[in-house]
Amino acid sequence: xxxxxxxxxxxxxxxxxxxxxxxxxxxxxxxxxxxxxxxxxxxxxxxxxxxxxxxxxxxxxxxxxxxxxxxxxxxxxxxxxxxxxxxxxxxxxxxxxxxxxxxxxxxxxxxxxxxxxxxxxxxxxxxxxxxxxxxxxxxxxxxxxxxxxxxxxxxxxxxxxxxxxxxxxxxxxxxxxxxxxxxxxxxxxxxxxxxxxxxxxxxxxxxxxxxxxxxxxxxxxxxxxxxxxxxxxxxxxxxxxxxxxxxxx
Numbered sequence: 001x002x003x004x005x006x007x008x009x010x011x012x013x014x015x016x017x018x019x020x021x022x023x024x025x026x027x028x029x030x031x032x033x034x035x036x037x038x039x040x041x042x043x044x045x046x047x048x049x050x051x052x053x054x055x056x057x058x059x060x061x062x063x064x065x066x067x068x069x070x071x072x073x074x075x076x077x078x079x080x081x082x083x084x085x086x087x088x089x090x091x092x093x094x095x096x097x098x099x100x101x102x103x104x105x106x107x108x109x110x111x112x113x114x115x116x117x118x119x120x121x122x123x124x125x126x127x128x129x130x131x132x133x134x135x136x137x138x139x140x141x142x143x144x145x146x147x148x149x150x151x152x153x154x155x156x157x158x159x160x161x162x163x164x165x166x167x168x169x170x171x172x173x174x175x176x177x178x179x180x181x182x183x184x185x186x187x188x189x190x191x192x193x194x195x196x197x198x199x200x201x202x203x204x205x206x207x208x209x210x211x212x213x214x215x216x217x218x219x220x221x222x223x224x225x226x227x228x229x230x231x232x233x234x235x236x237x238x239x240x241x242x243x244x245x246x247x248x249x
Contacts (some may be wrong), residue, residue: 001033152182
């Protein structure tokens with residue numbers, strides 16, 4: 001759920017976010033994103049998870065915000081802009097519509113390092129791309145699909161004191177990876193943009209020189225590519241407009 005507000009005094013309180021995100025009694029969502037113009041005139045992204053906790057940023061959430069700002073004519077199609085987040089500024093590239101309601105866009109992400117970690121005899125990588133991730137490779141697609149994330153997610157989320165997003169992945173090839181994700185404050189979700197970026201970085205540990213990876217999230221594919229200048233990564237994918245909802249805060 002995404003909302004444009006005049007200033008930060010109008011942000012939805014966390015307890016209201018929890019109610020809105022409830023999938024039985026609310027509208028149902030993984031979180032609420034609200035945006036306003038900061039002191040520098042640029043859009044600022046404010047994200048609260050479905051459990052009421054704050055998050056540094058969301059790669060997919062930022063792309064959805066871009067889509068909303070294009071619809072409001074705050075940002076222009078076929079342009080490059082900057083959006084501020086709690087994790088710092090992010091350059092965005094806005095491409096055209098694939099269909100009437102589906103927009104393609106890219107978000108610039110940091111090229112972070114991966115630190116090896118063993119937890120409960122499972123090897124993985126801790127990677128911070130503005131928010132923290134634990135990426136765990138699986139030996140087969142069948143193993144990945146059979147995991148009980150409702151059991152594993154809450155346990156692995158606590159690897160770091162601040163909590164961590166957890167991705168289990170199966171590397172089909174250096175250019176194609178399958179992913180399942182457990183997100184802090186939201187549980188198992190259908191896709192994670194920053195998690196897909198962390199996945200690219202983890203895959204790069206064993207496949208040097210990889211330029212672009214398709215990350216098959218349960219909700220659809222995202223693409224993570226290396227910046228030609230070698231300083232950043234780009235997260236690319238579609239966002240689809242569903243409809244408007246109205247609620248008082």
